[in-house]
Amino acid sequence: MLDSALTRLDRAATFLNVDPDVIEKLKFPKETLSVRLMIRMDDGSRRSFLAWRCRYDDTRGPTKGGIRFHPQASLDEVNTLAFWMTFKCAVMNLPYGGAKGAVQVDPRELSKAELERLSRAYVQAFASMIGPDRDIPAPDVYTNAMIMGWMADEYGSIRNEPCPAVITGKPIALGGSLGRDDATARGGYYLVKHLERELGLEGGPKRVAIQGFGNAGMHIARLLSADGYRIVAISDSRGAIHDPDGIDVAQAIAAKSAGGSVVALAGRGGIREISGDELIGVECDLLVPAALEDQIHTGNAHQVKARTVLELANGPVSADADPILAENGVVVLPDILANAGGVTVSYFEWVQNRQGYYWRQDEIHERLKTIMEAEGEKIWQLGKEHGTDLRTASYIHALSRLANAIEAHGTQKFFTA
Numbered sequence: 001m002l003d004s005a006l007t008r009l010d011r012a013a014t015f016l017n018v019d020p021d022v023i024e025k026l027k028f029p030k031e032t033l034s035v036r037l038m039i040r041m042d043d044g045s046r047r048s049f050l051a052w053r054c055r056y057d058d059t060r061g062p063t064k065g066g067i068r069f070h071p072q073a074s075l076d077e078v079n080t081l082a083f084w085m086t087f088k089c090a091v092m093n094l095p096y097g098g099a100k101g102a103v104q105v106d107p108r109e110l111s112k113a114e115l116e117r118l119s120r121a122y123v124q125a126f127a128s129m130i131g132p133d134r135d136i137p138a139p140d141v142y143t144n145a146m147i148m149g150w151m152a153d154e155y156g157s158i159r160n161e162p163c164p165a166v167i168t169g170k171p172i173a174l175g176g177s178l179g180r181d182d183a184t185a186r187g188g189y190y191l192v193k194h195l196e197r198e199l200g201l202e203g204g205p206k207r208v209a210i211q212g213f214g215n216a217g218m219h220i221a222r223l224l225s226a227d228g229y230r231i232v233a234i235s236d237s238r239g240a241i242h243d244p245d246g247i248d249v250a251q252a253i254a255a256k257s258a259g260g261s262v263v264a265l266a267g268r269g270g271i272r273e274i275s276g277d278e279l280i281g282v283e284c285d286l287l288v289p290a291a292l293e294d295q296i297h298t299g300n301a302h303q304v305k306a307r308t309v310l311e312l313a314n315g316p317v318s319a320d321a322d323p324i325l326a327e328n329g330v331v332v333l334p335d336i337l338a339n340a341g342g343v344t345v346s347y348f349e350w351v352q353n354r355q356g357y358y359w360r361q362d363e364i365h366e367r368l369k370t371i372m373e374a375e376g377e378k379i380w381q382l383g384k385e386h387g388t389d390l391r392t393a394s395y396i397h398a399l400s401r402l403a404n405a406i407e408a409h410g411t412q413k414f415f416t417a
């Protein structure tokens with residue numbers, strides 16, 4: 001996975017005159033720790049879980065990135081996600097490097113008390129790796145504010161003082177930020193709105209298909225439908241639904257929040273059940289992958305009918321599917337830009353924790369909008385300037401910031417000239 005992700009770095013490097021030392025530094029993670037977490041289950045037995053934390057690169061600041069709980073989590077995936085975080089933070093000009101963590105577990109199989117023990121065990125194992133000036137975790141797939149709260153509490157116990165800035169995405173009552181819950185989707189929404197005319201979405205039909213109905217998928221459905229977009233298809237891990245006349249988002253959220261699946265809506269009105277793969281190819285104008293990696297690949301990329309893809313998930317389009325989408329004229333708003341609203345509001349949370357001064361929600365929305373629009377605009381212009389797709393433009397943008405920081409430490413040229 002990491003090798004494939006690195007091909008995008010190589011491609012961006014061909015557009016810039018960066019020192020080879022820069023590429024050498026960015027090709028490998030700085031440190032990755034693998035551990036086995038051992039916890040007591042409710043029935044008295046002990047069970048162990050593989051867990052990782054990768055700090056990929058810290059040239060631009062302390063490392064930042066979420067922790068995911070997923071049965072298919074792996075070391076390679078964690079390293080790759082940490083590589084993407086490095087570029088995402090550089091795209092947004094946040095003073096951070098990139099990191100990621102994971103536990104190989106299906107959290108739906110654990111009781112709440114077991115989940116708490118696992119979350120605390122994670123912090124105990126990685127306590128010397130994380131820290132408010134070193135590495136700052138956050139939520140990711142199948143982790144949430146409650147888990148971040150347990151983790152912040154555990155870290156505070158270990159350090160013997162409250163330390164809210166060690167982790168972001170916390171509950172508001174424990175120093176979380178207003179606006180963090182929907183920040184990933186909201187950032188993507190501001191980006192789409194800013195580029196609406198260029199993307200041909202202004203005034204035209206606005207049909208949306210959303211793959212994945214977790215935090216990002218649910219909030220983007222809500223934000224877009226409130227703005228007049230028509231949500232024609234939604235999927236979650238159990239299946240997908242389709243209605244060309246539009247799905248009522250409030251009903252979909254209610255079905256999901258009750259612990260069920262959006263598939264429960266099939267049969268209501270014109271809603272029909274379809275397969276997850278069919279969703280990728282439904283007639284729509286905007287396709288929003290908001291689940292996991294490699295969902296659009298060489299096997300299905302040619303089926304995409306949308307003119308625009310908004311990548312709210314990390315890595316939803318495999319590297320070898322990029323050229324297929326480009327040839328078909330599909331514009332991809334790439335993950336390291338499109339879903340960067342989450343880490344941007346995490347940055348706001350960290351700043352507020354350190355200031356001990358908390359901002360209003362409208363201030364947070366305004367600051368997020370300003371950054372999304374400014375970086376989105378630069379990337380749109382870079383794409384035009386270099387005649388390249390927006391993913392490559394985003395990598396060029398991030399790489400030039402990373403290169404400046406790495407070169408400021410001194411490269412071979414610096415020592416031999």
Ligand code: GLU
Pocket residue numbers: 064065066067136137138139140141168314339340342343344346
């Ligand atoms: N897990 C999110 C991401 O992939 C957020 C990371 C953060 O807030 O640090 O961008």
